[in-house]
Amino acid sequence: MLTRPQFQLACKLLIKEYDSSHPSMATNALRGWLWNEHPSVSGLGYLSRSSNHVSRGKESPEAIDLNDDYIEDDEAAAPICITSEVLVSQQYVVYSATFQVPCFYFNIYHSDGSPLSINELLSSSLFRPGLTQDADTTTFALTRRNAAFPLLSQGDHPTTGKPCWFLHPCETDAAVEELLKESEKVGESEDAQLLQWMKIWFMVLGNVVDLAGNF
Numbered sequence: 001m002l003t004r005p006q007f008q009l010a011c012k013l014l015i016k017e018y019d020s021s022h023p024s025m026a027t028n029a030l031r032g033w034l035w036n037e038h039p040s041v042s043g044l045g046y047l048s049r050s051s052n053h054v055s056r057g058k059e060s061p062e063a064i065d066l067n068d069d070y071i072e073d074d075e076a077a078a079p080i081c082i083t084s085e086v087l088v089s090q091q092y093v094v095y096s097a098t099f100q101v102p103c104f105y106f107n108i109y110h111s112d113g114s115p116l117s118i119n120e121l122l123s124s125s126l127f128r129p130g131l132t133q134d135a136d137t138t139t140f141a142l143t144r145r146n147a148a149f150p151l152l153s154q155g156d157h158p159t160t161g162k163p164c165w166f167l168h169p170c171e172t173d174a175a176v177e178e179l180l181k182e183s184e185k186v187g188e189s190e191d192a193q194l195l196q197w198m199k200i201w202f203m204v205l206g207n208v209v210d211l212a213g214n215f
Contacts, residue, residue: 001099001100001101001173002095002100002101002102002194002197003100004043004095004097005043006194007095007102008043008045008095009191009194010194010195010197010198011033011035011045011046011047011093011198012035013191013194013195013198014030014033014047014195014198014199015033015034015035015047017030017195018030018031018033019031025212028211028212029202029206029211029212030199030202032049032050032051033047033048033049033093034047034048034049035047036048036159038159044158044159045159046092046093046094046095046158046159047092047093047094048090048091048092048093049091050088050089050090050091051088051089051091051126051211052086052087052088052089053086053087053089053108053124053125053126053210054084054085054086054087054124054125055084055085055087055120055123055124055125056084056123056124056125085110085111086111087108087109087110087111087116087124087125087126088108088109088111089106089107089108089109089126090106090107090108090109091104091105091106091211092104092105092106092157092164093105094157094158094159095158096158096169097158099169099170099172099173100173101169101172101173101176101201102169102172102198102201103158103166103167103169103172104166104167104169104205104209105155105157105158105164105165105166106126106164106165106166107162107163107164107165108121108124108126108165117139118137118138118139118140118141118142118152119137121165122137122142122152125210126209126210127208127209127210128207128208128209128210131151131208135151140153140154141153141154148170149168149170150168151167151168151208152165152166152167152168153165153166153168154166167205167208167209172201172204175204176197176200176201176204179200179203179204180196180197180200183196183200
């Protein structure tokens with residue numbers, strides 16, 4: 001678990017570490033984040049960034065040029081292409097006072113600015129394939145069977161009050177702490193420990209969402 005001041009320091013250390021790093025599959029999830037202070041209340045800051053993703057699974061016939069070898073009535077000759085709409089995702093990492101861990105909030109929009117439905121966002125490249133297996137989906141939530149809380153649901157951003165989707169953080173601390181024990185180094189400074197905590201948190205988050213999109 002983290003205190004709010006530890007969360008704030010860990011976030012700022014992460015930004016400093018990856019602010020000038022080169023784009024790669026290994027670093028993209030950790031790049032591009034900005035620290036946002038609450039305009040009037042101290043200690044309610046959060047990370048934010050914008051990232052592009054794509055929708056999956058839309059197939060459509062592609063127009064082609066006719067040539068001498070083209071047989072008009074041969075349907076098999078008509079090529080099929082996959083069309084991918086670019087989606088814009090606004091992403092936030094905020095502090096959960098209840099669970100004392102970071103929590104991932106986000107919104108995701110079509111190219112015309114309209115929000116995605118839950119089925120559309122689960123089919124986007126933001127989410128790992130297969131997430132809906134052994135899970136029940138409603139208009140407002142995704143819940144794994146026998147789970148105490150929905151994995152994905154809607155709620156207001158804790159600092160801005162803006163309606164968002166968020167991933168429930170109830171099991172985050174146990175997962176991070178287990179992995180942290182495997183990577184502990186004797187004599188590490190508190191700053192190094194906090195930065196490692198955040199890196200592992202992002203790794204755990206990466207099991208559900210793919211944050212290595214273009215941003």
